[in-house]
Amino acid sequence: MLEVLRLLLGLSIAIFHRPLAGKIMEQERVLDTRLRGRGVHLPAPLSDSTAQNLYFCIGILVAVVQTVRIWLSLES
Secondary structure: OHHHHHHHHHHHHHHOHHHHHHHHHHHHHHHHHHHHHOOOOOOOOOOHHHHHHHHHHHHHHHHHHHHHHHHHHHHO
16 A cells, blocks of 8 residues: 555656646745855755756656556565
């Protein structure tokens, strides 16, 4: 059951990668602005398209790994 939930989590991340990346990047930009205001200079946040691609790849990776784990557990 847990493997199926992880598979659904990976698929959900892949399906909703655009709004997920947009929300996280919005929070990261706010944090970056606050830190720069206090004198802490970190590398610039990722662009929106890079973050979207990153979250899509993470979602697909989680889904593939869980699919393989489910497949191997069914063979045993």
